[in-house]
Amino acid sequence: MKYIKGVHRHGSEIFLSVLKDSKSLETMNITKSATTIKGISSIISEYNGIIWYNKYSKNKIRYNFEKKTKDYYRIKIEFNKGFFNIRPNTPYIDLKKYLELTINHYIEIWNEYKNKEYAPIHGDLSLVGNVMFNNNEEAMFVDWEQFDNSSVMPTGIDPIMTIIENVWYETIIHKKITDDTLQHINKLIQNLNKANLLSPLLQKKPAQNAVKFIKANIEIWKGQHYKLPSLKIPNKFIEEIDYIVTNPH
Numbered sequence: 001m002k003y004i005k006g007v008h009r010h011g012s013e014i015f016l017s018v019l020k021d022s023k024s025l026e027t028m029n030i031t032k033s034a035t036t037i038k039g040i041s042s043i044i045s046e047y048n049g050i051i052w053y054n055k056y057s058k059n060k061i062r063y064n065f066e067k068k069t070k071d072y073y074r075i076k077i078e079f080n081k082g083f084f085n086i087r088p089n090t091p092y093i094d095l096k097k098y099l100e101l102t103i104n105h106y107i108e109i110w111n112e113y114k115n116k117e118y119a120p121i122h123g124d125l126s127l128v129g130n131v132m133f134n135n136n137e138e139a140m141f142v143d144w145e146q147f148d149n150s151s152v153m154p155t156g157i158d159p160i161m162t163i164i165e166n167v168w169y170e171t172i173i174h175k176k177i178t179d180d181t182l183q184h185i186n187k188l189i190q191n192l193n194k195a196n197l198l199s200p201l202l203q204k205k206p207a208q209n210a211v212k213f214i215k216a217n218i219e220i221w222k223g224q225h226y227k228l229p230s231l232k233i234p235n236k237f238i239e240e241i242d243y244i245v246t247n248p249h
């Protein structure tokens with residue numbers, strides 16, 4: 001059974017179709033296709049991102065990239081069995097383990113970029129949609145539409161964005177960041193730093209500087225930056241994240 005999940009989803013100019021097994025209803029693969037300059041550019045980023053990721057990841061993403069005509073590109077992505085997404089609106093306390101697995105997987109994949117100021121960027125390491133997990137406590141990064149390896153972004157910016165995203169969700173529910181969350185965020189950022197995967201450009205005021213770099217390189221998001229939690233979160237929470245990193249207690 002094949003169905004179209006979305007057309008021009010979030011203004012991305014990509015068509016997404018999903019193939020499910022008609023008996024088990026299990027998703028087998030997805031196909032992303034595009035016919036516009038912006039859409040094709042996202043498909044090419046996805047293709048380059050998957051190639052880059054597969055070089056370092058134990059769990060490979062199987063894909064079929066097709067340039068049908070000069071203005072019709074598509075990519076089919078096979079689903080990796082056993083991997084699941086975290087449910088949206090999961091409270092921060094239940095996310096802790098998954099955030100730790102995400103940071104650890106980042107450390108594993110970006111290993112060659114230790115002590116480097118700049119590194120390739122996934123660009124949309126959203127815990128809910130684009131990080132997947134299995135029962136063996138493995139993480140996998142999918143959805144490479146915003147991948148950029150021109151190395152203009154500081155090493156470690158992806159996990160800082162993931163952290164900001166989940167803080168933002170917490171502030172929507174509780175109107176504040178709890179002390180427990182702040183302590184946990186600090187631990188995550190310190191772990192990244194201990195692994196030498198936090199650029200000197202993000203060591204002071206990581207959240208504020210991450211936002212600064214996103215704004216200075218907005219073209220990476222191909223018009224979709226408005227979706228980014230890092231740009232939506234009120235500045236006072238950005239300051240709170242940065243404060244705890246400089247003044248842990």
Ligand SMILES: Nc1ncnc2c1ncn2[C@@H]1O[C@H](COP(=O)(O)OP(=O)(O)OP(=O)(O)O)[C@@H](O)[C@H]1O
Nearest residue numbers: 009030061077078079080083085129130142143144
């Ligand atoms: N290799 C994979 N193995 C298992 N599941 C995958 C894989 N790739 C993608 N998925 C699943 O398909 C979903 C959609 O894929 P992807 O994130 O690449 O597209 P998207 O453009 O973000 O679509 P959406 O708007 O639906 O999130 C993912 O959130 C994930 O649940």
Ligand SMILES: [Mg+2]
Nearest residue numbers: 129130142143
């Ligand atoms: Mg996605």
